[in-house]
Amino acid sequence: RAMVFVLSEAxxxxxxxxxxxxxxxxxxxxxxxxxxxxxSGDNAIRSIYSDDRKLVFVQQGPLVLVSVSxxxxxxxxxxxxxxxxxxxxxxxxxxxxxxxxxxRKKNYDLRRLxxxxxKILDRLLNLVESDPGFLLGAVRCLPLPASxxxxxxxxLQKAITPNLVFSILVAQSQLVTxxxxxxxxxxCRLEPTDLHLLLNLIGASSAFQAGEIWTPICLPRFNPDGYxxxxxxxxxxxCTVCLVLLxxxxxxxxxxxxxKKRVEEAMRTQGSLQVLSGGLQSxxxxxxxxxxxxxxxxxxxxxxxxxxxxSSSPSxxxxxxxxxxxxxxxxxxxxxxxxxxxHSTSRPLRLIYHVAEKETLLAWVTSKFELYTCxxxxxTKAGAINVLxxxxxxxKKEEDRLFIxxxxxxxxxxxxxxxxxxxxxxxxxxxxxxxx
Amino acid sequence: MKKPDxxxxxxxxxxxxxxxxxxxxxxRRFQDTISTVGGAFYLKQWGPYNIxxxxxxxxxxxxxxxxxxxxxxxxxxxxxxxxxxxxxIELEDRFLAxxxxxxxxxxxxxxxxxxxxxxxxxxxxxxxxxxxxxxxVTSCISTKVQKQVHLDDAVxxxxxxxxxxxxxxxxxxxxxxxxxxxxAKTGYKVDxxxxxxxxxxxxxxxxxxxxxxxxxxxxTNYKSAKRTKSGCCA
Ligand SMILES: Nc1nc2c(ncn2[C@@H]2O[C@H](COP(=O)(O)OP(=O)(O)O)[C@@H](O)[C@H]2O)c(=O)[nH]1
Ligand SMILES: [Mg+2]
Numbered sequence: 001r002a003m004v005f006v007l008s009e010a011x012x013x014x015x016x017x018x019x020x021x022x023x024x025x026x027x028x029x030x031x032x033x034x035x036x037x038x039x040s041g042d043n044a045i046r047s048i049y050s051d052d053r054k055l056v057f058v059q060q061g062p063l064v065l066v067s068v069s070x071x072x073x074x075x076x077x078x079x080x081x082x083x084x085x086x087x088x089x090x091x092x093x094x095x096x097x098x099x100x101x102x103x104r105k106k107n108y109d110l111r112r113l114x115x116x117x118x119k120i121l122d123r124l125l126n127l128v129e130s131d132p133g134f135l136l137g138a139v140r141c142l143p144l145p146a147s148x149x150x151x152x153x154x155x156l157q158k159a160i161t162p163n164l165v166f167s168i169l170v171a172q173s174q175l176v177t178x179x180x181x182x183x184x185x186x187x188c189r190l191e192p193t194d195l196h197l198l199l200n201l202i203g204a205s206s207a208f209q210a211g212e213i214w215t216p217i218c219l220p221r222f223n224p225d226g227y228x229x230x231x232x233x234x235x236x237x238x239c240t241v242c243l244v245l246l247x248x249x250x251x252x253x254x255x256x257x258x259x260k261k262r263v264e265e266a267m268r269t270q271g272s273l274q275v276l277s278g279g280l281q282s283x284x285x286x287x288x289x290x291x292x293x294x295x296x297x298x299x300x301x302x303x304x305x306x307x308x309x310x311s312s313s314p315s316x317x318x319x320x321x322x323x324x325x326x327x328x329x330x331x332x333x334x335x336x337x338x339x340x341x342x343h344s345t346s347r348p349l350r351l352i353y354h355v356a357e358k359e360t361l362l363a364w365v366t367s368k369f370e371l372y373t374c375x376x377x378x379x380t381k382a383g384a385i386n387v388l389x390x391x392x393x394x395x396k397k398e399e400d401r402l403f404i405x406x407x408x409x410x411x412x413x414x415x416x417x418x419x420x421x422x423x424x425x426x427x428x429x430x431x432x433x434x435x436x
Numbered sequence: 437m438k439k440p441d442x443x444x445x446x447x448x449x450x451x452x453x454x455x456x457x458x459x460x461x462x463x464r465r466f467q468d469t470i471s472t473v474g475g476a477f478y479l480k481q482w483g484p485y486n487i488x489x490x491x492x493x494x495x496x497x498x499x500x501x502x503x504x505x506x507x508x509x510x511x512x513x514x515x516x517x518x519x520x521x522x523x524x525i526e527l528e529d530r531f532l533a534x535x536x537x538x539x540x541x542x543x544x545x546x547x548x549x550x551x552x553x554x555x556x557x558x559x560x561x562x563x564x565x566x567x568x569x570x571x572x573v574t575s576c577i578s579t580k581v582q583k584q585v586h587l588d589d590a591v592x593x594x595x596x597x598x599x600x601x602x603x604x605x606x607x608x609x610x611x612x613x614x615x616x617x618x619x620a621k622t623g624y625k626v627d628x629x630x631x632x633x634x635x636x637x638x639x640x641x642x643x644x645x646x647x648x649x650x651x652x653x654x655x656t657n658y659k660s661a662k663r664t665k666s667g668c669c670a
Binding site: 093097113115116117119120201202204205206210211212213214215216217227230232250251253257 | 462473477479
């Protein structure tokens with residue numbers, strides 16, 4: 001997979017995937033030399049292609065991110081991957097702080113502040129390369145009957161305290177429901193990217209049920225310069241169901257912890273944990289469920305579906321030849337390739353019918369959804385379209401179960417005494433919220 | 437929930453083993469791959485009391501959350517890595533100031549962790565053998581190194597803390613009693629550390645309770661503090 005390095009403008013190593021920075025510092029040195037050489041000509045390097053690999057550079061403020069890859073991934077995707085890494089670093093430190101730190105001291109060793117978080121970045125990169133949600137900019141959501149999802153949303157709506165902005169319920173990294181403060185304006189809703197970063201941070205930390213976490217966290221797409229204070233707690237002994245409450249008040253731990261107790265209590269009376277574990281045990285959906293008539297030797301259509309405004313993307317359980325990890329990775333690389341073709345900046349496409357060596361792939365993008373499917377190499381174009389039509393019909397029917405359509409809201413009544421400060425992430429000076 | 441009666445805070449640089457110590461004590465095991473996001477709050481039943489323990493990440497000063505974690509604390513456990521002198525220096529430079537919001541009669545413990553990695557470890561074990569029921573895992577100690585920080589250094593720091601807090605040595609527990617060396621990996625002296633601290637916290641809880649509930653004072657404190665703060669904030 002892609003090697004990824006992060007270094008400071010002064011050439012200090014900050015992060016490297018696979019291995020310690022000391023051992024790789026010579027590689028870093030070469031890269032730095034390259035970067036500074038081309039920068040000096042007012043002409044930053046974007047990428048270098050050699051016979052069998054690509055080097056992609058991204059500079060964000062005082063950080064330089066580099067990816068070295070031999071896969072099918074396009075430059076654009078590698079760049080996206082690097083941006084995710086950058087955003088994850090911001091989620092821990094914020095953009096202003098990083099800028100300020102390096103303004104004060106050009107050769108600051110940022111690892112002083114990031115020690116221990118290598119695991120978070122390692123995990124992020126593994127996800128970016130294997131979870132279709134990252135490719136599509138959508139978060140996987142736990143399939144659940146709409147009535148049950150609504151009930152859980154309603155329960156979160158009731159457990160509130162001043163300055164609470166987002167309440168998010170997650171089961172094994174799949175979104176169950178997310179409720180948000182009404183004052184957060186439409187364009188600034190919880191972004192899938194931010195949610196990915198948040199869930200990755202949680203997934204990478206040691207889970208143990210006894211503890212409650214209270215930590216500053218920045219959602220860089222929402223606001224790269226401000227902190228929220230995240231309350232994170234598991235609700236079951238197996239640490240599968242996790243409640244995340246985001247507040248703008250760093251002192252509100254006890255009040256927010258109390259909200260969790262109310263959620264826990266209500267979930268107990270409603271038997272919600274059983275509902276969720278039921279939802280987790282049933283596979284997200286199988287090809288059989290879709291009711292597509294079998295073609296001889298047909299491969300499963302693997303269909304990460306994404307409905308733009310809904311931020312959610314189920315994919316079927318991979319079957320047949322795609323059980324092994326290598327095959328899954330290979331398939332995913334193919335999807336990556338199609339994704340880059342379809343979203344090519346120079347020549348974007350709406351539909352691709354791609355006949356590969358071992359399978360035939362079909363990718364389709366409309367204003368409402370983005371669909372990637374994979375068929376046996378023997379499929380005909382008409383046959384594939386026929387399957388797609390059936391699949392889309394099934395998805396339409398199951399829409400309420402598969403997607404979160406209308407995220408519920410609450411009003412945590414910004415305390416009038418606190419004036420306009422209520423409902424803003426700490427340190428935010430931008431008008432992200434309505435009604436200011 | 438019953439409000440916690442007393443508060444204990446673990447402070448110290450990243451990677452010194454704070455989370456591992458707490459894991460070892462609460463869950464009776466050691467996990468090599470632990471990463472902490474910010475602060476984590478735990479409750480421990482100690483006799484009739486509920487003691488809350490805050491594990492912190494080591495970035496508190498940067499994030500400005502240290503005072504929140506420490507407010508009203510009855511005990512602060514300052515943790516360093518015996519193989520890393522800088523981690524002891526950081527305690528004084530970066531972490532001591534965070535304890536300004538702790539309770540006035542807060543007790544301080546200084547803990548040097550990861551002794552299992554040092555060449556003195558076998559010696560320490562012999563000395564403590566009778567009192568230890570658990571067998572240490574000696575097989576995982578392969579690369580022993582010369583210890584970088586000695587107990588004397590910790591004692592010296594303890595005395596500096598007393599000076600900083602303007603406390604008289606006669607009024608507080610003796611330095612020798614409050615400087616510990618532990619291994620979260622083998623469990624060496626971990627129970628002893630926490631249990632000693634909890635026992636010492638009980639009288640503080642009793643006094644705090646006699647003077648009024650500390651946790652509610654906590655919240656009121658914050659409200660008045662915030663009001664004045666927003667008054668002067670641009
Ligand atoms: N050998 C040894 N390693 C330890 C010990 N305590 C922690 N570690 C390791 O040191 C690293 C940091 O530990 P952690 O508890 O996360 O430190 P924290 O940042 O202070 O919470 C981890 O890799 C632990 O496995 C110990 O007593 N002995
Ligand atoms: Mg920790």
